[in-house]
Amino acid sequence: MKLLEDKILKEGKVLNGDVLKVDGFLNHRLDVALLSELGKDIAETQKDCGANLILTVESSGIAIAFAAAEFMKLPVLVAKKNKSSNISDGVYSSPVFSYTHQTQNNVVVSKEYLGKGDKVLVVDDFLASGNAAIGLLSLIEQAGATAVGFVAAIEKEYQGGRALIEKKGVPVYSLARIVKMNAGEIVFD
Amino acid sequence: MKLLEDKILKEGKVLNGDVLKVDGFLNHRLDVALLSELGKDIAETQKDCGANLILTVESSGIAIAFAAAEFMKLPVLVAKKNKSSNISDGVYSSPVFSYTHQTQNNVVVSKEYLGKGDKVLVVDDFLASGNAAIGLLSLIEQAGATAVGFVAAIEKEYQGGRALIEKKGVPVYSLARIVKMNAGEIVFD
Numbered sequence: 001m002k003l004l005e006d007k008i009l010k011e012g013k014v015l016n017g018d019v020l021k022v023d024g025f026l027n028h029r030l031d032v033a034l035l036s037e038l039g040k041d042i043a044e045t046q047k048d049c050g051a052n053l054i055l056t057v058e059s060s061g062i063a064i065a066f067a068a069a070e071f072m073k074l075p076v077l078v079a080k081k082n083k084s085s086n087i088s089d090g091v092y093s094s095p096v097f098s099y100t101h102q103t104q105n106n107v108v109v110s111k112e113y114l115g116k117g118d119k120v121l122v123v124d125d126f127l128a129s130g131n132a133a134i135g136l137l138s139l140i141e142q143a144g145a146t147a148v149g150f151v152a153a154i155e156k157e158y159q160g161g162r163a164l165i166e167k168k169g170v171p172v173y174s175l176a177r178i179v180k181m182n183a184g185e186i187v188f189d
Numbered sequence: 190m191k192l193l194e195d196k197i198l199k200e201g202k203v204l205n206g207d208v209l210k211v212d213g214f215l216n217h218r219l220d221v222a223l224l225s226e227l228g229k230d231i232a233e234t235q236k237d238c239g240a241n242l243i244l245t246v247e248s249s250g251i252a253i254a255f256a257a258a259e260f261m262k263l264p265v266l267v268a269k270k271n272k273s274s275n276i277s278d279g280v281y282s283s284p285v286f287s288y289t290h291q292t293q294n295n296v297v298v299s300k301e302y303l304g305k306g307d308k309v310l311v312v313d314d315f316l317a318s319g320n321a322a323i324g325l326l327s328l329i330e331q332a333g334a335t336a337v338g339f340v341a342a343i344e345k346e347y348q349g350g351r352a353l354i355e356k357k358g359v360p361v362y363s364l365a366r367i368v369k370m371n372a373g374e375i376v377f378d
Contacts, residue, residue: 031264063251080248
């Protein structure tokens with residue numbers, strides 16, 4: 001999506017060779033008008049996916065998921081991150097390792113809000129190694145629900161997450177797909 | 190706001206006498222259509238506040254802040270919660286004690302996105318004791334910016350947060366104002 005690619009080229013910063021800092025518009029300061037446009041694009045590209053629910057994970061997935069949900073007229077389920085190893089009976093839980101923070105979290109949703117028969121579109125801000133994505137797909141599997149698609153605003157294709165998701169039979173769509181990145185350049189697919 | 194009060198009466202659950210569980214529509218599963226209506230109400234009631242920025246805190250403030258920002262055509266700055274005592278030079282930071290989780294966090298924003306001259310409307314999901322609110326207002330003060338208002342979706346008036354905010358000269362608006370609550374009843378102002 002050209003609008004997002006242009007914004008990344010204009011305002012994104014590549015740190016330490018591999019971290020794309022987009023906190024001026026995507027996940028710290030939110031460019032709400034831009035995010036609405038991203039939501040509209042998601043709604044258009046996913047209009048035939050059959051989802052009755054969008055699943056995302058706190059906290060940087062919430063805004064993009066919400067923007068898509070408004071156009072798709074769907075509710076959003078926000079998976080919580082939880083450091084505790086005490087998991088209550090009332091939730092589905094899956095471990096996720098964060099390379100950025102070098103920490104292990106659980107992603108958790110209440111069983112009350114995800115169940116058999118749900119058709120779930122997963123929406124997140126980033127797709128890189130796919131760790132978070134696989135954790136979210138596991139929640140859907142545990143609930144006996146179906147993942148109908150995975151959408152990321154920005155994909156770092158070379159980190160391999162897409163392949164892991166597609167291997168589970170879940171289609172992947174990203175609005176900006178980075179195939180190569182370093183301090184001097186960002187190359188899109 | 191009657192729409193929100195009715196939703197709370199219909200789906201809210203009072204736990205342990207004082208915890209209002211609204212995670213079916215406000216902060217775990219998001220009722221996006223309802224949140225859009227709340228955003229519209231905030232935009233209408235705050236249309237003369239003069240804000241150029243909305244400030245909220247992750248993660249349960251993001252959706253309501255985003256919904257308001259869409260109608261107000263403003264960006265949102267999302268304060269991050271940070272357990273670490275290592276605060277970098279590039280941020281404003283303020284300690285916040287959470288009664289719900291019995292933990293101390295810092296709320297943190299990048300200096301890059303909040304500065305002198307900014308007129309800031311703070312939007313959050315809950316106002317209770319006012320701890321989080323005071324932490325957010327402190328970030329605004331540190332930046333030399335001005336808080337033009339504080340908005341909460343749900344206020345537990347009897348916990349005293351409103352008075353703390355108003356003492357700082359900041360007007361408070363809540364969409365549903367609970368004056369009394371127990372397992373058997375929820376009473377609005």
